[in-house]
Structure formats: structure tokens, C-alpha cells
Amino acid sequence: MGQCYYNETIGFFYNNSGKELSSHWRPKDVVVVALGLTVSVLVLLTNLLIIAAIASNRRFHQPIYYLLGNLAAADLFAGVAYLFLMFHTGPRTARLSLQGWFVRQGLLDTSLTASLHSRLPRGRVVMLIVGVWVAALGLGLLPAHSWHCLCALDRCSRMAPLLSRSYLAVWALSSLLVFLLMVAVYTRIFFYVRRRVQRMAEHVSCHPRYRETTLSLVKTVVIILGAFVVCWTPGQVVLLLDGLDCKSCNVLAVEKYFLLLAEANSLVNAVVYSCRDAEMRRTFRRLLCCQCLRRSTQESAHYTSSTRAGASTRIMLPENGHPLMDSTL
Numbered sequence: 001m002g003q004c005y006y007n008e009t010i011g012f013f014y015n016n017s018g019k020e021l022s023s024h025w026r027p028k029d030v031v032v033v034a035l036g037l038t039v040s041v042l043v044l045l046t047n048l049l050i051i052a053a054i055a056s057n058r059r060f061h062q063p064i065y066y067l068l069g070n071l072a073a074a075d076l077f078a079g080v081a082y083l084f085l086m087f088h089t090g091p092r093t094a095r096l097s098l099q100g101w102f103v104r105q106g107l108l109d110t111s112l113t114a115s116l117h118s119r120l121p122r123g124r125v126v127m128l129i130v131g132v133w134v135a136a137l138g139l140g141l142l143p144a145h146s147w148h149c150l151c152a153l154d155r156c157s158r159m160a161p162l163l164s165r166s167y168l169a170v171w172a173l174s175s176l177l178v179f180l181l182m183v184a185v186y187t188r189i190f191f192y193v194r195r196r197v198q199r200m201a202e203h204v205s206c207h208p209r210y211r212e213t214t215l216s217l218v219k220t221v222v223i224i225l226g227a228f229v230v231c232w233t234p235g236q237v238v239l240l241l242d243g244l245d246c247k248s249c250n251v252l253a254v255e256k257y258f259l260l261l262a263e264a265n266s267l268v269n270a271v272v273y274s275c276r277d278a279e280m281r282r283t284f285r286r287l288l289c290c291q292c293l294r295r296s297t298q299e300s301a302h303y304t305s306s307t308r309a310g311a312s313t314r315i316m317l318p319e320n321g322h323p324l325m326d327s328t329l
Contacts, residue, residue: 169243
């Protein structure tokens with residue numbers, strides 16, 4: 001084992017990897033942070049709404065919706081992690097300690113891994129949810145304890161200057177394998193449903209509602225896979241190239257934008273997985289309208305009580321004995 005550099009600053013490792021560490025806010029930093037904060041807030045709000053809908057509607061207390069709730073929780077955690085990143089990036093990165101940097105990176109890795117793996121449909125829902133979070137926490141905590149390059153500077157990656165390139169390569173490859181598995185699962189579901197529709201059409205007249213449901217399923221699968229490919233593939237490819245130490249690949253020029261694109265998938269999930277569900281949309285409207293009605297009722301009650309108090313009259317008897325009407329406005 002070579003010399004270890006546990007007492008060095010963040011700037012030392014960034015200089016070793018050739019990654020620029022800005023000392024002031026540049027226009028590019030401001031744009032990235034502004035976009036990142038916007039996406040993070042939207043991710044938090046939409047996924048909180050999904051979790052509230054699942055918790056409040058008894059019709060959603062089923063295994064398939066528990067998976068959706070787990071996905072929303074993972075995306076919510078991703079929003080929190082990315083929000084934390086936005087408040088500790090740019091010129092603030094240089095002020096982080098090594099432990100603080102590993103916390104920032106660990107939160108991000110855990111959240112993205114959990115969000116990715118939560119898409120896999122399985123039968124044993126509880127075991128799947130527990131397994132997803134154990135795997136995500138394991139991958140998120142490994143770099144801080146062992147899979148770093150503090151004792152081997154020649155193995156440091158360029159995108160994450162304190163992490164080993166082998167970690168990035170394994171993380172990217174595992175994510176791509178999960179993606180291929182997801183494609184295989186959804187493709188099997190699609191062909192299974194299509195065969196059932198064809199068999200039913202041969203023997204009996206297939207109900208139009210069933211055909212509409214099948215078409216909706218096909219559209220949902222296409223949207224899910226399309227959004228995943230668009231949002232995740234660029235980042236995974238860049239991580240893999242950096243992990244394989246591609247010298248001619250300019251990964252640093254696009255890393256922040258590809259990370260933002262991957263984070264945006266947590267927002268797309270909320271739309272695709274829930275807003276195509278009519279019952280979910282009705283629950284959303286009920287939750288939002290209840291809040292609006294509750295607020296308007298409180299304001300109306302406050303206004304009514306104030307009006308009544310303001311318009312109240314009381315009779316006073318002056319010293320001469322004649323009654324006077326006193327209106328307090």
C-alpha cells in the first residue's frame with residue numbers, strides 16, 4: 001500500500017485528477033445550480049404528493065402501489081440528496097472536508113441507485129424494497145470506507161476525484177445491467193399481454209375497454225423505457241468511460257448536465273407512474289382541493305368573525321339617561 005493522504009484538502013485531489021475547482025461563481029455554475037434547485041424542488045413536491053395519495057387512498061394499499069410508493073420514496077431521497085449537492089457545489093466544494101465530500105457523494109450514489117433499482121417489478125414486494133435499500137446503502141457507503149483512492153492517487157477518477165475508477169466502472173456496469181434486465185422484464189410483459197388479447201379476440205369479441213387498457217400499457221412501457229434511456233444512458237456511459245480511464249474522452253465537460261438529466265428522471269417517474277392512473281389523478285385533485293378549501297374556509301371563517309366583531313353594536317347609557325348606539329368598525 002502506498003502513502004495515504006487523509007489530511008489533504010479537497011483541492012489537492014481535484015488538482016491530482018485534473019478537475020477544475022472554481023474559487024468564484026461563474027455563469028456556468030449559476031446556471032447549473034439554478035436548474036438543479038428547480039428540479040430538486042419539483043421532485044420533492046411531486047413525490048411527496050404521490051406518497052400522500054398512496055397513504056390516504058385505501059384503494060392504493062396493494063403490492064403494486066407499494067412498489068410505486070417505494071419508487072416515490074427513492075425519488076424523494078434523490079431530490080433531497082441533489083438539493084444537498086446544490087448547496088455544496090461550485091466554490092463551496094473547496095470548503096468541504098474529506099468526510100463532508102464523502103457524505104455528499106454517498107447521498108447522491110445511494111439515492112440514484114435506489115431510484116434505479118426500484119423500477120424492477122417482482123412478486124415479493126417487501127423483500128424487494130428491503131433489498132433495494134440495502135444494495136443502495138452498500139454502494140453509497142463503500143467509497144467512504146474502502147473504495148476510495150486516498151492511498152492510491154493514480155487510481156483516482158476525474159469526475160469524482162476522491163473515488164477509485166474501479167468503483168465508477170462497477171457502478172456504471174451494474175446500472176446498465178439493471179437497465180437491460182428491466183427492458184427484458186417489460187418486453188416479456190408486453191408480449192404476454194399482446195398474446196392474451198389475440199387469443200381472446202379469436203374466441204370471443206374482445207371488449208373495447210380491454211383493448212384500451214392494453215394500448216395504455218404499451219404506451220406506458222414505451223414512455224418508461226424511453227424516459228429511462230434518455231435520462232440515464234448518457235450519465236452511465238460517461239461514468240463507465242471515466243472508470244475505464246479513457247484519456248481522450250472529455251467527460252468533465254458534460255458531467256454536471258448529465259447528472260442533472262439523470263436527476264430529472266425522478267420527476268419524470270412521478271408523471272409516468274402516477275398521472276396515467278385515473279384514480280391517482282382523482283386523489284391528487286382531492287388532496288389539493290382539500291387544502292385549497294381548508295385554506296379558503298379558514299379565511300372565510302376569520303373574515304366572518306372579524307366582520308361580526310367589527311359590525312357589532314352595543315347600547316350605552318350616558319349620564320343623561322338616553323341610549324346611544326355605538327358601532328365599532
